[in-house]
Amino acid sequence: MESLGNLRRTDYAGDLREKDIDREVVLMGWVAKERNLGSLNFVDLRDRSGICQIVFNDKPDEELFEKSKKLRSEFVIGVKGKVRKRSSVNENIPTGYIEVLADELKILNISDVPPIYVKDDDNVSENMRLKNRSLDLRKPSMINNLMVRSKFYKVTRDFFAENGFIEVETPMLTKPTPEGARDYLVPSRVNPGKFYALPQSPQLLKQLLMVSGLDRYIQITKCFRDEDLRANRQPEFTQIDLEMSFVDVEDVLDINEKFLKVAFKEMLDIDIELPIKRMKYKEAMERYGIDKPDLRFGMEIQNITDIVKDCGFGVFEQSAKEFNSVRGINVKGGAKAYSRKGISKLEDFVKDFGAKGLVNIKIEEGKSITGIDKFLKEGILDKIKKAFNAEEGDLILIVSGKDKVVFDSLGNLRNKVARDMNLIDDSKFELVWITEFPLFEYSEEENRYVAVHHPFTAPMDEDLDKVESDPANARAKAYDIVINGDEMGGGSIRINDREIQKKMFKALGFTEEDAENKFGFLLEAFKYGAPPHGGLAYGLDRLVMLFTNSSNIRDVIAFPKTQSASCLLTGAPTELSEEQLREVHIKPIKE
Secondary structure (H helix, E strand, O other): OOOOOOOOOOOOOOOHHHOOOOOOOEEEEEEEEEEEOOOOEHHHHHHEEEEEEEEEEEOHHHHHHHHHOOOOOOEEEEEEEEEEEOOOOOOOOOOOOOEEHHHEEEEEEEEOOOOOOOOOOOOOHHHHHHHHHHHHHHOHHHHHHHHHHHHHHHHHHHHHHOOOEEEEOOOOOOOOOOOOOEEEEEEOOOOOEEEEEEOOOOOHHHHHHOOOOOOEHHHEEEEEEOOOOOOOOEEEEEEEEEEOOOHHHHHHHHHHHHHHHHHHHHHHHHOOOOOOEEEEEHHHHHHHHHOOOOOOOOOEEOOOOHHHHOOOOOOHHHHHHHOOOOEEEEOOOOOHHOHHHHHHHHHHHOOOOOOOOEEEEEEEEEEEEEEEOOOOOHHHHHHHHHHOOOOOEEEEEEEOOOEEEEEEHHHHHHHHHHHHHOOOOOOOOEEEEEEOOOOOEEEEOOEEEOOOOOOOOOHHHHOOOOHHHHHOOOOOOEEEEEOOOOOEEEEEEEOHHHHHHHHHHHHHHOOOHHHHHHHHHHHHHHHHOOOOOEEEEHHHHHHHHHHHOOOOOOOOOOOOOOOOOOOOOOOOOOOOOOOHOOOOOOOOOOO
């Protein structure tokens, strides 16, 4: 291995073009590929910008040529040479019209045979990729994802700075929260038996910043939630967190629409139309069965409860009479797309969301074909067909039962069918604000009302009296930004009145003592003049997924965790020694 000596990089490999012909350059990076053709040795040098072909010729410098023959995949090298026109053009890469004829080579480090290929189509398991993350991150797609992420950081900071937001760091060691997901807990060595929590969100602290008169706050921050993981979730994630004073809902939405317009233009060169469409939560559920609807395709839910309340089919009649509902979707062209086996799989799918079954009606050869026709009164099938505007070749899928089950089943079924039938145009971006969420939802498990968002969300002005008298129908000044069926961010106007906040805690089942113990510092601050305030938080990782067209959140995070919240690269989490545990006053409970 050699030192750099006087050799210093002049250019990145992927930046060279025909305009650089006859220039002397110094490149540094890794050997992506080497090919020996007798008197010529070709090496693809890779750095974060891309690949450039290096040529070693045995004629002018046989010693240099022999040295180049020692190069192997992932050796670290420095090369000096002159850019020249490439004899065999490679139109698949930006540098495919030029190459560098080398006159100096330094082997800066060698490499063992790598356990994975450093190329995008290596087809290796995700576990292998995560275990060998330093190699995985050398891949062009991964480097691009991180560079896109870095650019988005700058776009975000620039926009909010230009609009009067002040960046403030809030602490990572905070007080455990009683609502929401589980906290990651950190034992205190100097306070035996006491614990910090890693923040799920800087929610209360950013509200205190508004009480402090900061007026506009922004932070790109890490947050932590000890919850079950899936493709777009991680135990630690990055949030664009913001808060504003002296605002109501439209003020927060307005500044964030401007931010999204800038972000889409800078990141994707796409002009989104403002204002972004608004949709109330109730409408979203009625039409799409889900509070994060994908608007890139139709297939809206239809309510046929009134049509089937006396239809003769007991399942439908029972649902209609028990103040539940019977609803469905019309899958255009679905009659041929789904065989009996395919529909059986759809039945299993909706059962995962609590549905007891899935009724299907196929429109074929002018007839409505279904397994329940013998139970239905005359004319009912025609009414159902008309309600769904069903035509030849269509497939009607119906779920009945409690509204929550029906909405969950059909909302997710709609998305699945759209993916199955390739109905989604991935080149489109459909944005929508979902507003007026319920303030509370009833938890059967806890036998009480819980906050849909968090306990600090303000009720709609006209629903203020419902906080105590009719919590089931109280609406919140809350809003989510949904893009292509994914929630990218959410927020609300906060409660800034001490007495209203106390009512909220009471509705959630907190005693005055509980509220004071857990949130006394917030209530105390509210004594001294809290301005009207509200804000929003974006999932930065999810937005980067959108901008890079990634389907897995782990592809836009440098060192992510697996679905079991472990790090295959470092081996975290790991057991601690008895001495370490004793220092923080912890004794493990062995199951």
